[in-house]
Amino acid sequence: MTLSIHRRQAVFVALAWGLFAAGALLAPAGAQDRSIVMASTTSTEQSGLFGHLLPAFRKATGIDVRVVAVGTGQALDIGRRGDADLLFVHDRPAEERLVSEGHGLARADVMYNxxxxxxxxxxxxxxxxxxxxxxxxxxxxxxxxxxxxxxxxxxxxxxxxxxxxxxxxxxxxxxxxxxxxxxxxxxxxxxxxxxxxxxxxxxxxxxxxxxxxxxxxxxxxxxxxFNQYGVIVVNPAKHLHVKSRLAQAFADWVVSSEGQATIDAYRIGGEQLFFANARP
Missing domain, CATH: 3.40.190.10 (Periplasmic binding protein-like II)
Structure with missing residues (x-):
């Protein structure tokens, strides 16, 4: 019996997802668990900061970070949906509101410009x-x-x-x-x-x-x-799939002396773009 076009498409999609799932199951456990998604602002991405900061974090921890660069409001909504593990944004009242709603763990100051x-x-x-x-x-x-x-x-x-x-x-x-x-x-x-x-x-x-x-x-x-930036780990109690341990590793590193020094070292034409100000 000849399958209809729609039926063949459905079978193809099902097979593709099956192969993807099988590959994921066969992949080494460490390989599955060493990357996170960070929703952040366009300013941190387009300023070039992440091109400087994230390789240093990966070298220190072995963790890869995939950045979704959007406006802070959109980044916070991504966090509310559990579509990111970590948020790096700059609207403190909205950040504190997200934490008070239970969608994020404790917020921490990171830097300002x-x-x-x-x-x-x-x-x-x-x-x-x-x-x-x-x-x-x-x-x-x-x-x-x-x-x-x-x-x-x-x-x-x-x-x-x-x-x-x-x-x-x-x-x-x-x-x-x-x-x-x-x-x-x-x-x-x-x-x-x-x-x-x-x-x-x-x-x-x-x-x-x-x-x-x-x-x-x-x-x-x-x-x-004054423009303050903060970091928030998305609450795994709201979204069980969130990689909170790896996300917390970034949150801890970026406010550590190493992370803060890396931020301060980023310059264009000799001019510093961001100033680390995490609290001890």
């Missing part, structure tokens, strides 16, 4: 200075373009907080040039560069960004621009 506003070096909106709230108020009153990540990332959450501090709850309604890209930090900077727009960025991604065009840092130094 700061946010900056970059825009056309000519600065048509006249925002240059060290006051983020005053700068956004000037932007809202101008006809300038502003690129928002609009992706519920840690950077986007911070941006919304600064707009609110400037008494502007809906910048899209106030500014014709306000556009949300729903994208990572690198693509947002590319849009700003190609359109002559302003954008809030983390300093790490900015320092590693190559396509600057006419962009320059215009606002920096405000204490409100």
């Amino acid at each position: 700061d946010f900056v506003v970059v825009g056309p070096a000519a600065d048509p909106a006249g925002i240059k200075g060290s006051d983020i709230v005053a700068a956004l108020a000037k932007l809202a009153a101008s006809k300038a373009s502003f690129v928002s990540r609009g992706d519920k990332s840690g950077t986007h959450v911070a941006e919304r907080r600064y707009w609110k501090a400037a008494a502007i709850d809906a910048p899209a309604a106030r500014m014709n040039g306000y556009k949300e890209c729903g994208c990572g930090m690198g693509p947002a900077l590319n849009i700003a560069s190609s359109t002559g727009a302003y954008v809030l960025a983390d300093r790490g991604t900015w320092l590693s960004f190559k396509n600057r065009g006419e962009l320059a840092i215009l606002v920096e130094g405000d204490t409100r621009l």
